[in-house]
Amino acid sequence: MNDQHIPKLSPFGRWLEENRTPARRGLWRKVMFGLLGVLAVLNFIVPNHHPHFGADKYPGFWPVFGLLVGVVMVFFVKKIVQPLIKRPEDYYGDL
């Protein structure tokens, strides 16, 4: 490849790329899981004064809700719904 065509990255862009090395990615993953841990702990400290649904008066309801709904939704949509309704891109002949 011709050197002239290699695009130069801006400092910010370079910083973003530097954070993609495996070591840095591991670090970011730790930071993210750490944050989730902090949130989960906070859930037991900060009370919910106005539970509406019943089960949401227990700490841990919303984390479980978010995780469960997310996993089930993705699985339901990608593994069950999409195989049934997916067609070739030019199915209608519009392209």
Added chain:
Amino acid sequence: MGISEMFIHPSLAFVIAAIILPFLPRAGWGQSLARALLLIPPAIAIYAAFTNPLGHHASFDWLGQTLTLGRVDEMSRIFVQVFAVMSLAGLVFSLHVEDRYQHVAAMFYVAGGLGCVLAGDFLTLFLFWEIMAIGSTFLVMLNRTRESVLAGFRYFLYHVLGGLLLLAGLVMRYKATGTLDFVWEDWLGRAGTPVYSWLILAGFCVNAAVVPLHAWLPDAYPRGTVTGSVFMCAFTTKTAVYVLMRGFQNWEILAVAGTVMAVYGVLYASMENNARRILSYHIVSQVGYMVAGIGLGTAMTVNGAAAHAYAHILYKGLLFMSVGAVLYAAGTAKLDELGGLAGRLPWVMVLYMVAALSISGLPVFNGFISKTMTIAGAAESHHYWIALGLEVAAVGTFISVGLKLPYFAFWGGRPLDLKRELKPIPANMYAGMAILAALCVAQGLYPEMLYKYLPVVMSEANHNLYDPWAAWNVLQACLLLGFAGLAFYVMRQVITPHKALNLDFDWFYRLLGRGVLALICRPIAWFDNIWTRVYQTIGLRFVNLFARLTVFFDRRLIDGVVDGTAYSVRGAGRLGALAQSGQLQQYLGLMVTLLVIILALVCYS
């Protein structure tokens, strides 16, 4: 009347600019003036949004009805304001576009939206409603690909249908009630609700993309021009939200419909591959929150709907802008073809993320202060299933727009893409995005700047006080989204997008279209065939007969009576030769004319 009390219709400047624009020279002062003309109308509109006094303005009598072009009250004011702000950001974003017809279409479209919001009666509303439909059709078609022209045509057909429902409804309503005033339909959709109310509701629901009338949206919006879709995502559905809020508050059917929309849009967005189509399905989903809020009709949920409409216009505009910027630079918006772009388009990524976190409702960003208000209002009015449905949609929103789209567009587990040719993104595009990003964050941090314009004053008496920044609210949002993020992390291999077309309700629309073709067009074509044959057979004989008669008439009568008619006959012959165009209609017309002349000759000679 002082200057501060003057009513300025914000559509006016847009219409004037749109009419002048195509006639300006393409170089020198013409080009500079054209640029200025794009920015002056939004500036006037923003000024008008803040200074127009409350009340009915620009009213006039027409056929015994009072038509009102400018109804300014607490409800219309906030929509005019956000439309004006969005028009500015959108036009800044599209300053670089050379194709002036795109600007003309955008400006007529914006003018239509503003006109709808300010309309005090159904006739004015209908007029501006149709202007919007036409403007937006061109925003799709001016992308000038076969795909977008076809999509634009379908879009137009569908909106004409919606417009006709509205027209039928308003005419029947006028006949039944004798008024065109656009006010709340207090039937609430219960037994005894007249047909015209349902028709008007259906017309509005077409534009609000209420499932199952929504499929025009993900069909057309991904195929519009880069800048055109930015406008469209803001105005059509939100105008519909406004008219629903005006006319159909508290109709419980809308609460259910809205929740269905919120979840449905999210499900489709999770499987889509085209980034602009993902965002389109999220319009359906987010408008669902507003429709649900309107349907519940409490002081809090209506405010929530209005607040969410405002916030939604800002962040959805920004989403379409930043994905549009990727499309502009890379030439595709399909996620499976993108990836590894974070390093090369870092600021587009950041601006996209501001919008994505806003739509997800993360604290600091404006979705957090608007979406949660509707959900809290639903829960407080004991509509738990609706509140829960909206929470489910919030999880799906974060997964598909907040994580899936940026992950596969900017990273996608691929190395930095250095080979791809990226068209440089003009500065004005960044400027348009920066305006909206700044507003998204500002509203998130200072909810008051949005809340003070809400239609129902927030007070203890109205039971609609809401503090988004209460500790539990912040934590709940973080918990929900944080662990939804974990769900994405777990499922990231499953959610990887692939090229596919996912069947939606437009399959039925197309079936309907083909049915109409078979039922109406084929018989007409068949009849037309026969008619042509009959016409040729009988019509030609008639012409021949008439010619023979003329010859007879000429030889035996005129020649014998008048001298020198030979000359005139020769002249007429030449004229006749000219008239031999071969078109039967013309022969018939000529025959009639000749008959009259002959009759006159016979009578007066």
